Amino acid sequence: MFDLGAEPGELNEPPFGTNMAFRKQMFSKHGGFRTDLGPQPGSEIRSEDSEFGSRLLAAGEHLWYQPSAVVYHAVPENRTRREYFQTWWFGKGRADVREMGTEKNSKWHVAGVPLFLFRRIVMWTLRFAFCAHEPQRFSSKLKIYWLAGIILEHYKQAQST
Numbered sequence: 001m002f003d004l005g006a007e008p009g010e011l012n013e014p015p016f017g018t019n020m021a022f023r024k025q026m027f028s029k030h031g032g033f034r035t036d037l038g039p040q041p042g043s044e045i046r047s048e049d050s051e052f053g054s055r056l057l058a059a060g061e062h063l064w065y066q067p068s069a070v071v072y073h074a075v076p077e078n079r080t081r082r083e084y085f086q087t088w089w090f091g092k093g094r095a096d097v098r099e100m101g102t103e104k105n106s107k108w109h110v111a112g113v114p115l116f117l118f119r120r121i122v123m124w125t126l127r128f129a130f131c132a133h134e135p136q137r138f139s140s141k142l143k144i145y146w147l148a149g150i151i152l153e154h155y156k157q158a159q160s161t
Helices: 024-030 048-058 082-100 115-130 134-159
Strands: 009-011 063-065
Touching: 024 048, 048 063, 048 082, 082 134, 115 134
Parallel strands: none
Antiparallel strands: 009 063
16 A cells, blocks of 8 residues: 555655564664554554654654565465454554544544544445445445544543543
8 A cells, every 4th residue: 555656765754564674773763663553462453663654754864765675475364354454444543543642623522532523434334325336335334444443542542531
């Protein structure tokens, strides 16, 4: 999903995925990956790599895109199933809130969850329910899982404060 084309160049956005490397001194200088993000048993919460890249860019470090770099990454069969993608997008929603923080600009909240998120999940649920084109239907379903993860993480963070 992170493909900026065939030309190498400096990055203006954090990379994500399995094909990246950081110099050891970047970890010494800016700290390691966040432990509330990233792979853990029973959780698909990720974003430890993009959060680290964001931190480096915010500190003025330079990141480089090298399209000729190749990594071979075996993908287990369970990661090719729809259920995996649903779980992954749910975890992505939770990770997005952990990485970027809760929505504080919204005027109206219920149990720590901004009301506009409920409106969005209803909208995507309706798109899912009334879509006949299967790829678009599944894409709508993934948005629902992503928003459900965002809503749950807003709620959990509100309960912990």
